[in-house]
Amino acid sequence: MIDLYYAPTxxxxxxxxxxxECHLNYNLxxxxxxxxD
Incomplete structure (x- = not known):
């Protein structure tokens, strides 16, 4: 599983x-x- 650290940009x-789109499992x-942060 991928941990995606993101900002709402x-x-x-x-x-x-x-x-x-790539059907990959990830955690926002x-x-x-x-x-x-």
Missing amino acids: PNGWKISIMLE IPINLGKG
Whole structure:
């Protein structure tokens, strides 16, 4: 399983869409860029 650390930005969504299209298992872990995560 892939751990995807992402921010809700266009680039973050692109990766999650690609993982869905490839039918790969992944775990979304949101980060907050404003807080310095």
